[in-house]
Amino acid sequence: MKLVTAIVKPFKLDDVKGALKTAGVAGMTVSEVRGFGRQGGHTETYRGSEYQIDFVPKVRIDIIVDDADAERVVDTIVGAAATDKIGDGKVWVTDVDRLVRIRTKEEGADAI
């Protein structure tokens, strides 16, 4: 199996989730993260003193998929998350050795 990890803009989460559902993805895990990259941050002032906002809020999505589905899932995410503006984020794939569903102890593909 593969673990597909995506960093996307928060307001895009709904679209991505929708697209993945349609693409038959049964589950995913999401977390709030902060991103730093080309999009960069900006300087604001608080009570007259400047401060840096380096990080931009992003959402991280982790999805375990069958090897066969990895490519399709990545493309689905890329398609749904794109605004074509800087800061859209990244998607990457890593290899998973083993997967277990806690409730049923099923392993591998059955556990997805």
Added chain:
Amino acid sequence: MKLVTAIVKPFKLDDVKGALKTAGVAGMTVSEVRGFGRQGGHTETYRGSEYQIDFVPKVRIDIIVDDADAERVVDTIVGAAATDKIGDGKVWVTDVDRLVRIRTKEEGADAI
């Protein structure tokens, strides 16, 4: 080394931590995540209008272990996190190339 990642129900964190301690696991990293899966979400109404709660709060646990311990650790988590109700979560294992303990610069197994 291996990275064992588990998604469990928040109120199970204490049990899992306890079981892992007993199993000799010296450290772990935990984060608050939101899960989407078979457990599904539900619809509520706020001021008379419906809204979807798609994601369920979950806890993510990341543990670096020696290759030899991976299986035992996975089983320990599965054992401790199970409520046999839908939404118990998943555990997966990925391969780690390199590990360093920042404080001592120790590498590999010594760094765990």
Added chain:
Amino acid sequence: MKLVTAIVKPFKLDDVKGALKTAGVAGMTVSEVRGFGRQGGHTETYRGSEYQIDFVPKVRIDIIVDDADAERVVDTIVGAAATDKIGDGKVWVTDVDRLVRIRTKEEGADAI
């Protein structure tokens, strides 16, 4: 490509970010996590009853890098995050099969 993951002390984030910038790292993703390890927790009392604080706040940094840069990036983090006190954290490296930049659909090294 490689995924470098680091768990560091929150107040060290600025230093690490700075060092990575200097080292030419263009982007990273950060999240708030809680750590458990040798540093251990402590017992406090609330309204006269004791309670355990098992986890220490930590920051997680995920960075996708070119294979060639992995080592240098790890060393940079280790150098910048160290306080030589217990609880400094870990850095680990895992392998990445595929990377896509959502905005441009660029793949691999170009997507970093």
Added chain:
Amino acid sequence: MQSFSIGLAPMQADPVVTLGGNLNLLWVIIGAVLVIFMQAGFALVETGFCRAKHAAHVVSTNFAVFGLGFIGFFLVGFPFSLSAWDVSGYFGGEIGAAVGSPLIGDGSWIFLFKGGWALSGGGIDAGVIALFLYMVAFMDTTATIPTGAMAERWKWGSFVIWGLFCGAIYYPLFAAWTWGGGWLSQTWDTMSLGAGYVDFAGSGVVHTVGGVAALAGSIVLGPRIGKFGADGKPRGLPGHHIPMAMLGTFILLFGWFGFNAASTLAATDVQFAVVAANTAIAAAFGAITAMLWITKRTGKPDPGMMANGMLAGLVAITAPCAFVSPAMAAVIGVIAGVLVIEAVFFIERKLKVDDPVGAIAVHGVCGTFGVLAVGLFANGSYGAGWNVSDSEGVEGLFWGDAGQFGAQLLGVVVLWTVIFGIAYAFFKIQDTVSKSRGKGGIRSKEADEINGLDIPEMGVLAYPEFVSQN
């Protein structure tokens, strides 16, 4: 309150009258202080019911509107509306004589007044200044109502103009007509309608006037992104801090006693005690009725609707509070508790208007009900000589005076046509001018709305440290 003064007759010499006047002056000042504190209540209710990414913006509009409206009212709003009101009778006779005179119209057909600009010039004494302080607090309540309905998408710069406009011109109009001695208060004479248009503490003057502006502003702004689904159905966008909204509601309840009970302008008029109790009774019945009604409608006791229910009862009892019995106050509270929920549904589902906090339903709809309630439930036991009329006590339809109901109905029509029209014109013109100037109108940029108004508009997040979802 009413135009012109009843109460203690001015008898310079009598130390008891003077002391009674001191007592009344204190009561009015305490009332003003309580009403001013309501600003905090509005700020918390509106902020709590909005989303975290806009919280600094929403709370700041509520904060700034106090000063903006205040300045407009101080400079010209008070003179325009209430400067000709003689309150010396309440304050012992020696202070509080009118400083103003008609500006537009005369006799029973006055539309605006003049005199006492910036509380300067002759005749300004402790009595006039006390009246100003109490009245400026009422005006600020009106000014802050639209900040709730228009929250999460209103440009700071556009909002600032509203604040000044409301204090200087918008609020003063209807206030002049009702309390200042203007034409509506004289309809007992000009149209022989009961005791003329009667609004004891402002269901109309303050709440409906604010509510129609909230509606006008929300229409011009349009709904928040994501409020209505592709199917046109409204979607719930939960407020980010329920305890904050609940605290705000309690603060409003607290301040409302100054709003209603001190509107006797006299502690020597023991009716203020009845007014205070009726206020609490309507609030309690409104809250519980709304709790039960929303449970019946959607299955759970939505905290937001409970809070709206209490406010609905408070708004509805504001006009009739001095003229009805406690039992009738309970009835008014019950009706308001149901009405506010149905109004929220109607506004969202039928009108497709987005009001994040329910300001239109609470202040506009229940305020209107309050005005009519005077014409229905007033029992004639209080209000003899109201509006310097020959009335022996304000009496509603159910107690036999159809004329009074007519007066109230007339006021309602004016509120929903003339006053709503002025508000709509104001926002529409402001929006058009801004667009024609390439400034994009009174609504904030789409990107800002999506990411939150706090950083782009205020430069700070409400909660820079708390990690939040969406």
Added chain:
Amino acid sequence: MQSFSIGLAPMQADPVVTLGGNLNLLWVIIGAVLVIFMQAGFALVETGFCRAKHAAHVVSTNFAVFGLGFIGFFLVGFPFSLSAWDVSGYFGGEIGAAVGSPLIGDGSWIFLFKGGWALSGGGIDAGVIALFLYMVAFMDTTATIPTGAMAERWKWGSFVIWGLFCGAIYYPLFAAWTWGGGWLSQTWDTMSLGAGYVDFAGSGVVHTVGGVAALAGSIVLGPRIGKFGADGKPRGLPGHHIPMAMLGTFILLFGWFGFNAASTLAATDVQFAVVAANTAIAAAFGAITAMLWITKRTGKPDPGMMANGMLAGLVAITAPCAFVSPAMAAVIGVIAGVLVIEAVFFIERKLKVDDPVGAIAVHGVCGTFGVLAVGLFANGSYGAGWNVSDSEGVEGLFWGDAGQFGAQLLGVVVLWTVIFGIAYAFFKIQDTVSKSRGKGGIRSKEADEINGLDIPEMGVLAYPEFVSQN
């Protein structure tokens, strides 16, 4: 307060007496408004000390209980308890005469009253209505005490019944016996105990009555999941919002001045100033003593205990505040500051009862101490003719009147047997009936308690956006 009226003698004709009556009426209304605002204080303290996942539920119980108790008291609670109280003497003689009469018992042995249901019917005037408003606010304080002790595990539906029951029946009983002219207030006559049972502003009538209900309810509900470890040791479950709890405590301090000082029912009785100061003194000494004591006991100045310490001082001084000197008020505050902490320890560690906010220790234990404090520290300088007795001033044991202490002791026994018994029976019966109906009792479902009551019971999270741990 006491049963029946002293103060100004009614002299219709005299304008000074009338004006004095107006001043007193205003003071009572201002007092009522301050006490009503205490609801916000309770809501914040209780919500702040609970966990985020239950916050919308806890704040909503505190919000709704105001209206639920109010309605019960409005319809029948006030008539049952205080309708025969003649307060005309305070209000200038022309208003405030009693509207009720004995319902059960007569002479010095009255248990319940009747008359003035829903503030309707003859004799209801501004004076009676003012008394109602002040008294309903006291009742609501009692009603909201159990919402703290029973928080995080109480089913909404069951809670609603409590609110109505407390306002209609539970609170009125002891109030009738103490302030309404009931048998306890007559013990100076029937048992020749000092001036009879004396409770100036309600350490017993309000706080202990609420505190014993909190204990009864917590026993029936049982502790929260995870409160006691396998070893039976209590575990700390930190409150989710300390600043919220601190703000709540300050609001309670603020409102308490209305609670105690306005209980003279007269500003013409300058003792109200002494009462106000004694209230502040006990609060200050209670807070600082608790801060030092908890530091001594556990090593750090726990904010929660500091807050409880101030409330402990306030609760304890409530009964004796008019009868003791400032220095004695300080002593009472110091004792309360230690007592509340030891009581929390005893309740958790020995009784194994779970009270998330310390309501039982603060209101039940310190309220009981306050009642006894009258019988110990009252110095005889105030309270001549109290309870229409022949007493020349309420005097405690340390000043020589053992009888007064006897009266107070009797009251305490009644509170912890009869009143506690009624509360326990209420919750137990409600629980049993619900279970027998297959409704699972008054405690919320285990799964709901684990995941938080907000979504299942209220339909919304208190903080839908903030990411939270556990």
Added chain:
Amino acid sequence: MQSFSIGLAPMQADPVVTLGGNLNLLWVIIGAVLVIFMQAGFALVETGFCRAKHAAHVVSTNFAVFGLGFIGFFLVGFPFSLSAWDVSGYFGGEIGAAVGSPLIGDGSWIFLFKGGWALSGGGIDAGVIALFLYMVAFMDTTATIPTGAMAERWKWGSFVIWGLFCGAIYYPLFAAWTWGGGWLSQTWDTMSLGAGYVDFAGSGVVHTVGGVAALAGSIVLGPRIGKFGADGKPRGLPGHHIPMAMLGTFILLFGWFGFNAASTLAATDVQFAVVAANTAIAAAFGAITAMLWITKRTGKPDPGMMANGMLAGLVAITAPCAFVSPAMAAVIGVIAGVLVIEAVFFIERKLKVDDPVGAIAVHGVCGTFGVLAVGLFANGSYGAGWNVSDSEGVEGLFWGDAGQFGAQLLGVVVLWTVIFGIAYAFFKIQDTVSKSRGKGGIRSKEADEINGLDIPEMGVLAYPEFVSQN
């Protein structure tokens, strides 16, 4: 307020005078209650402007300082400063006579008083006790000002000593000199300066005294880690809860009416109404001016500066509020709104002093401006016989009395030399002693400051569940 009593002449017999005295007593108590509530405002402003990891510590210092200062003032502070103040004239003549006498100095050169320790001993009556309650509330305002400027790095143990010291000795000094009848109030006699040093409600006595202590404390503590970059430039460290700070500001506005308007000590002196209005006017103009000025300076309407602007207006009008016209109150508000921002910049950028909440700029700088404003804008229409002088009304420079400006200037010099010196010495000595004892000084440990003071100092986090960044 002023030293010694004017107002109603004592005429035992006359019931109208007695009743007027009751009314005034009530007004003073209500004023005291409002000022006490300001503690909640300070707690919220200071906590909201600090970072989440210190929030339980900051809110707890604000909570505890109320009791600590109170105890010090109760035991010795009040006797030292105000025990010789005869207020019987305000309260009808029968109560409120002075209980104290000079301790150090005599005639027109008194520095400290004695008598009435712990409100015990002869002569203590409702009038004296009312004065105490009102004055202790003023003292606590001073005591809580440094908790803001010194926040996030102040050791709990060191803070506790400050609280006691401020109530017992620090605050009483200048209060004795200004209001107690001390030497500064007599400068009309000793140096023939106008009506002597005049401070109606405490821009100097309360706010500047607190502000200079805030400056002294911040200097001794040094800036927070990370406040100044390597380049020496100040860095913004955003407050963690803007709505909390805004609510606090509204609560302060609310309480300020008790602070200023009740300082007439008499509702029979109708000037209290003018004072109340002037207070609101300066607050409104201060807030809006600051909003515009910060937008001009940094581009956006920083909520923190808007809040500071309102407080600046309030602090500045506190001394002159009774002596100036409404229009002049607006001018004072405008000046304060600009002044506070420039002062914050100066303190941070030039003095390199770190004040997380702007307490030095708001209370110290604008308080000083307020003191001088009396000497500039007072129009002579009020204050005849002030400080028992022969003045026919306090008159500022612009109205022709240079002497009055001289008196005010003298007061300012004393504040910034003697009083600042005492505060600096206190903190410096405390720090040195602690270090010499190996206790590390009054500043908290570096590690604690970095991780947050909540756990190490208080044992609990303010928000144990909310996930937060940094």
